Amino acid sequence: MKNTIPPVKGTRDFYPEQMAVRTWLYETVRLVSESFGYQEWEAPLLETLDLYAAKSGEELVKKQSYVFTDRGGDEITLRPELTPSLARMIARKQNELAFPLRWWSFGPFWRYEKMQKGRAREFFQWNIDLLGVDSPEADAELVAVAAAFLKRVGLDPARARILVNNRRFMDAEFAALGIPPEQRGDVSGLVDRRDKMEPAAWETYARELGLSTKQMDGLQTLLADADGWRRSDELSRLFTALDALGASEYVRFDPNIVRGLLYYTGTVFEAFDVSGSVRRAILGGGRYDNLLADVGGEPVAAVGFAMGDVVVGIILQELGLVPALPVNPSAVLVTVFSPDLLPASLKLAAHLRSAGLNVTCYPEPAKLQKQFKFADRMGMKAALVVGPDEAAAGKVTVKNLKDGTQETIASGQALEAVKKILERH
């Protein structure tokens, strides 16, 4: 094909096959969210740039956001994430809402970034948040929701793992190492980058930040300590709750998880596919208790996570965990024998539809061979023929496409015959 206009870079075309997968993911997310009592909601896809300026992080706002000036002169952005919208909407109705709030959402987001595996510029994201509760048990609920999703799609604990840490815990540990508060952000960045850099380069970077040999050693020990969580009351309560929720088989403490977004205040977590080809997080989240106050509301405790559709989509496809999904809603084809019999076919199709069946009528007369081939390609289960012989006798031929049998019966019996074929699927 020549000169077709290509899609916008980083967007994906959803042909019916891909749309079926996206819908399936949406429905799975709905099922899991609702099983914990969360309500679906949605924010605008357009927000003011100001909304993100406060807390989302330089990279996200300045480099990755799609921003344009509208006709009124306002700076508008295609939302790059949902949490600031959530904070904004809650701040505006704070006294009318029934806390604790459990909300979930699944919608499109845009980030302008270099294309690579597991990333798109237009993607869909599941967001789920619990607001108004400040406790490790609330954090545990969100981790349990994440675990329930992984289980639901067939990613067992051997394949997927949720790694958990706590920023307050890390802050205390950094303090114990004599790292001053103003330096802790950089050190967090250092930790975040550890498994992405060569050990030697990482150490050089650490020295450039001004860490002493003693602090370096302490940091290495901290990051290698799988039992460090025992020193944190918050983390201890979190793991106790996860045990009770039956989610602990998915969860591990990992002091290397710090996360890039600025607004996290306590628990942070990310889920990974253990052995797959994508080394990116499937989902990530944590506690963000200050965000509501930062956008002008009364302080509200909050915890939540987000999952993009791209990484989890790749992993599930690679592992064959996406079920066979029906692409064609109609399993019945009414063929059209000839121009003069077109009305008879249309009438038959309408009759079957009025009885509640999904019915496709071939749109024009054509060779039956072509029409049956079409029925086969569309995965139909039954095909009906109204030819001259049938029409003259007030009959219809009903063919079962699965076993190849067919019968010619009175028109009035067609509905029952088709239903019988569909039942046997």
Place this chain on the structure above:
RNA sequence: GUGGGCGUAGCUCAAUGGCAGAGCACUUGACUGUGGAUCAAGUGGUUGCGGGUUCAACCCCCGUCGCCCACCCCA
């Protein structure tokens, strides 16, 4: 932005300087009222684009565009 890989039929890919091919898909027929299987024939190409080297370029060289992978960031 930096480094690497790849651009050939609708799709997946061959052809390593000498006639641009195969499989799948599509169309037609074997079957003048019936799909999936089989067989036969057929349609389909500015080899991403522009230049250069050569008797001769899909192939070598230069440039350019696009895609993929890695780095940064993140779902």
